[in-house]
Amino acid sequence: xxxxxxxxxxxxxxxxxxxxxxxxxxxxxxxxxxxxxxxxxxxxxxxxxxxxxxxxxxxxxxxxxxxxxxxxxxxxxxxxxxxxxxxxxxxxxxxxxxxxxxxxxxxxxxxxxxxxxxxxxxxxxxxxxxxxxxxxxxxxxxxxxxxxxxxxxxxxxxxxxxxxxxxxxxxxxxxxxxxxxxxxxxxxxxxxxxxxxxxxxxxxxxxxxxxxxxx
Numbered sequence: 001x002x003x004x005x006x007x008x009x010x011x012x013x014x015x016x017x018x019x020x021x022x023x024x025x026x027x028x029x030x031x032x033x034x035x036x037x038x039x040x041x042x043x044x045x046x047x048x049x050x051x052x053x054x055x056x057x058x059x060x061x062x063x064x065x066x067x068x069x070x071x072x073x074x075x076x077x078x079x080x081x082x083x084x085x086x087x088x089x090x091x092x093x094x095x096x097x098x099x100x101x102x103x104x105x106x107x108x109x110x111x112x113x114x115x116x117x118x119x120x121x122x123x124x125x126x127x128x129x130x131x132x133x134x135x136x137x138x139x140x141x142x143x144x145x146x147x148x149x150x151x152x153x154x155x156x157x158x159x160x161x162x163x164x165x166x167x168x169x170x171x172x173x174x175x176x177x178x179x180x181x182x183x184x185x186x187x188x189x190x191x192x193x194x195x196x197x198x199x200x201x202x203x204x205x206x207x208x209x210x211x212x213x214x215x
Contacts, residue, residue: 005121007041013057016150027056073120078199083108084134084192105134128214129205136211141184
């Protein structure tokens with residue numbers, strides 16, 4: 001049991017006691033959805049939920065909470081997520097908002113992941129999610145810029161403006177690419193900050209769009 005994660009311990013103790021998920025939910029006073037999330041590792045269980053599950057299973061809470069995240073571990077996981085903001089450092093360092101810097105936002109989280117890989121429970125899943133989000137966001141940045149700059153303005157709007165005889169279109173509606181990149185990067189920063197609060201609240205990360213490059 002020592003090497004099993006929290007979700008596995010809950011599930012195994014439930015089966016050992018002969019409880020179904022519905023029965024455990026009824027005896028613990030938690031919702032069936034909460035029990036499912038705890039067993040599927042969809043969210044980090046709080047102390048109150050663990051206590052109720054332990055009481056329902058009639059086992060010491062230590063048997064469930066052993067090796068779960070301490071306060072220092074939680075702080076490390078929040079710092080790991082915030083380290084994706086390192087893309088901003090590269091933006092100012094290289095003096096560009098080109099989306100390639102978003103790829104570099106995976107660099108520090110990867111180092112922090114490897115550094116504590118065998119010491120903090122759940123860090124693998126969280127790190128993979130963070131890196132997958134950043135990689136997906138980088139692809140989205142390229143596609144968004146390509147669509148806005150090459151399709152929306154040059155292919156769709158430009159002929160329309162010329163048809164309507166707006167001769168000043170090229171100069172009046174020309175978009176500085178830095179504004180596009182900067183806006184996308186700011187949206188990414190906003191997402192990182194939201195997910196930091198999600199980790200603090202022990203909730204599943206918000207991704208909007210995410211391709212699982214690392215599984």
